[in-house]
Amino acid sequence: GNSVTQMEGPVTLSEEAFLTINCTYTATGYPSLFWYVQYPGEGLQLLLKATKADDKGSNKGFEATYRKETTSFHLEKGSVQVSDSAVYFCALSALADRGSTLGRLYFGRGTQLTVWP
Amino acid sequence: KAGVTQTPRYLIKTRGQQVTLSCSPISGHRSVSWYQQTPGQGLQFLFEYFSETQRNKGNFPGRFSGRQFSNSRSEMNVSTLELGDSALYLCASSQQGPQETQYFGPGTRLLVL
Numbered sequence: 001g002n003s004v005t006q007m008e009g010p011v012t013l014s015e016e017a018f019l020t021i022n023c024t025y026t027a028t029g030y031p032s033l034f035w036y037v038q039y040p041g042e043g044l045q046l047l048l049k050a051t052k053a054d055d056k057g058s059n060k061g062f063e064a065t066y067r068k069e070t071t072s073f074h075l076e077k078g079s080v081q082v083s084d085s086a087v088y089f090c091a092l093s094a095l096a097d098r099g100s101t102l103g104r105l106y107f108g109r110g111t112q113l114t115v116w117p
Numbered sequence: 118k119a120g121v122t123q124t125p126r127y128l129i130k131t132r133g134q135q136v137t138l139s140c141s142p143i144s145g146h147r148s149v150s151w152y153q154q155t156p157g158q159g160l161q162f163l164f165e166y167f168s169e170t171q172r173n174k175g176n177f178p179g180r181f182s183g184r185q186f187s188n189s190r191s192e193m194n195v196s197t198l199e200l201g202d203s204a205l206y207l208c209a210s211s212q213q214g215p216q217e218t219q220y221f222g223p224g225t226r227l228l229v230l
Contacts, residue, residue, distance in 0.1 A: 034218070043121075043207055044221040089160065093217075104150065104173055105209075105219060107160040 002027045006090045006108035013080055013115050021075040021111045023064075023090035031094035033057075033066050033073040038087045038110070047075075047088070080115045087112050119144065121210050121222035129228045135196040138225045142189050142210030149191040150219060151183060154205040163206075166191055167214060195227075203229045 007022040025031065032051045036044040048057030053068035062077045073090060090108040122141045130136050142149050150173075151163040162175035166185035183193040189210075195202055205226050209219035 036221070043123075043223040044209075046218060046220065049218060093219075104162050104165060104175075105152075105160075106162075107152075109159045 002031070002092060002094045002106045004090050004092055004106050004108040006088075006111055008109075008111070009087075010112040010114060013113070015082055015115055015117050016079045017115075019075070019077040019080045019084075019113070021088055021090075021113070023073045023075065023108060025071050025073065025090075025092050025106075027071075027092055027094045029094055031092040033064070034091040034093065034105070035062070035064055035073070035075050036089045036091060036107075038089065040086075044089065080113070082115045082117050085113055085115050121208055121220055123206075123208050123222040123225050125225060126223065127226050127228075129230065130198050131230050132198055132200060134198050135194060136198060136227060137192055137194045138206055138208075138227075140191045140193075140208030140210075140222060142191070142208075143220055146210035146212050146220075147189050148211045148214045148217075149185055149189065150209045150211075151191070151193050152207045152209065153177075154207055154224070155203075160207070163193065165214070172214070198229045200229050203227060 004025045034049045035047040037047045038044050048059040050057040050066035056065045064073050064075045087110045089110045091105045124139045148167045150165040153161045165173040169185045180196045185191045205224045207224045209221045211217040211219045
């Protein structure tokens with residue numbers, strides 16, 4: 001089946017520290033991979049995506065590389081800011097179970113990031 | 118382009134009542150998906166509609182239903198509310214389906230007392 005596992009939070013960092021949030025997946029076929037971010041009281045915002053192996057998604061200083069050999073899509077940022085404090089969700093879009101041609105998003109449990117000044 | 122909008126943003130209901138939530142997708146998007154977000158279960162897929170047809174359904178009881186109109190707007194309905202239905206309900210839209218990038222609305226926060 002399809003599933004996403006991401007590191008448990010919360011993660012607490014000082015401003016300008018390096019961030020890594022681990023994400024691994026299992027999937028049927030060739031999924032697309034996403035990172036979404038959720039700020040308090042809001043919906044999900046797409047942060048970045050990658051649609052095939054070795055693709056690197058990047059946005060606002062965040063990066064993630066689609067690694068098929070390790071089934072991973074780890075999120076990184078070289079220097080976090082207080083404004084990056086949020087919950088981060090790793091997700092994949094793949095075929096639904098039982099070989100359906102329809103897709104849906106599968107989410108990890110989310111990682112709470114708090115950045116202190 | 119306007120983003121995905123959801124109404125109402127907040128709702129308080131009591132057990133046994135029913136509720137209808139509305140979602141207007143981004144203009145030109147024909148696929149609308151619904152997700153339930155709770156602290157205990159995380160983000161769970163409810164269903165997906167495309168061109169007024171339900172194409173995919175998650176593992177929720179029949180009390181949860183939805184529909185999509187010809188203008189792609191979608192509604193979801195929960196009947197006979199239970200305390201455990203308290204959650205943030207998120208709607209997402211895309212042009213053709215969830216295999217593409219989905220764009221999420223701000224959600225409707227439902228509290229069942």
